[in-house]
Amino acid sequence: MREVSFTYLQNDENRVDKYFDLFGFDSRSEFQSLIKDGNFFVNGKKEKQNYKFRENDIVKIIFPEEIKQSTEGIDVPILFENENIIVLNKPPFIAVHGAKSYSGPTLVDWLLDRGYKLSDGEDETRPGVVHRLDADTSGIIIFAKNNESHSILKRDFQEKNVSKHYFAISNGVSKSDEFTIDKPIARSKNPVKMGIVEGGRRAVSIVKRLDGNDFFTLFDVKIITGRTHQIRVHLASENLPILGDKVYGMKRERINVSRQMLHAHSIEFFEPLTREKIKIEAPIFEDMKEALKKADLSIDKTTNL
Template sequence: MRKEKILVYEGFKRVDVWLREHFPHLSRAFLARMVKEGYVSCNRIPLRRPSTLVRPGDLLEITWPQGGELLVLPEELPLDLLYEDDHLLVLNKRPGITVHPVSPFQRGTLVNVLVYLRVPLARYGAPLRPGIVHRLDKDTSGVMVVAKSDLAYVELVRAFKNREVEKTYLAVVEGEFREGCTVHLPIGRDTRNPLRMAVQSGGKSAITRVIPLVSGEGFSLLLVQPRTGRTHQIRVHLSALGTPIAGDVLYGSQRSGEFFTRPALHAFTLAFRHPVSGRRMVFAAALPEDMRGFLGSYFRLLKVL
């Protein structure tokens, strides 16, 4: 933490307005949140309200977080831990939780939970995502690995980049998928909708192996193996095949509210070599309740998976 003391020589102004005038590179919303979180004191008294007026002669003290401390707030949320050692941890991410903050003070992310639990995380990487070596979409559930040591971070990032990590997903899709296939379709940002990715001739190479496990009555359960790691790759490829993931409104699901309120996509297994020992490790994550309920009632597959 770095502390900075500033004597107020002009006023009367709201403290968030005064701070914005003196730190124009920072947003007023950011500075207001700093006040609310207790990072700003006036005459040695912590402030909590951005509307507090400052006057000539007041002494402000600002505490600036540094490095990996950059305003990732601790937050208690459920965490399904599958494995942990001195270098890494493996967990089953529940649907509906973002992996890391995209701005200071953001709450409700996996990193907030890890900070709350005081899990030591690798110092490498962006300040708001310490230890994060790969990501899952907010609404995708399943297995993830997080680096606790710097060595683990470097080795895991390298392994993901070199496609040495094996990933399999389970997806419930709309439509009957009878034969397996390998999809080779390039992916780029959708020019009509910046929130979407799309199959584009000038996009990045993307390869996905798709294996049907069961199909019938308008739905299929697929085992999906992405060979590359493009944004929304599985969602884009399955939609391009005419079998969008159930609940995935962004990519063409027509029966979104019937069984799922989110894309029915689950990171099922993750296999990699331990970044220090070199031992091969394989982890599987149990299905979330919505997919378990659907498979148990619709396909009667609860005992199979």
């Protein structure tokens, strides 16, 4: 367990949870979870997330000890590996790296438990991590094994030298076989959601219809930018929300699935040190095959691109 204490030096009109990043949290929801668990104190008293700081408040935040979860029995397919990188086909329901509000197993844990040496990363919870997928999203993810590879891969992602494609099963009928969504994304008024926001960061997705019927559509989506929740937000903005998406999707769906039906199936990038061009593809998992069957969509369309 770790404690952080400090004195706030001015009155403030904003809720305390607005400052989640100042306290080392990746999201407002992470900070809110800690507060709800009774680990946020002002002047010796537990306070809520809507508290507003006053001058000379004495603040204490308790960070509970993280209990590492075992990765024994978790099967993660390795798609590619050399001395600089390892590429995995991430199963659904496993996070890429740890977070203050998450205590389950992670891909970072899975790699470290098997003796892999990874780059230092942005902090101690993210060794090797150069890009991310949501916990419920499956598919291709790259980890760096050394700091030089990490730095070059991060730059390649930032400079758009990486091509990524996803499969998405959507509720609704597409009016076009191929279209581009170019809408800015930023955090919405709801702190746990992103949205189409004027003045937000530009986000571009190229969407291709692979199969469809009167109720569902299977898309291939190429992302030109890599904003948080980009595909989920973009498709929802076109009235084509992803099947199973509990945040941006429909409240009632015609079929039941256990998670958002989104899978990173293809990536093309340069090996960080040799600069050899590499293309990797990742097959979908059984739960997505089952969802395609329920939606009466072709599984073959995910293998014959």
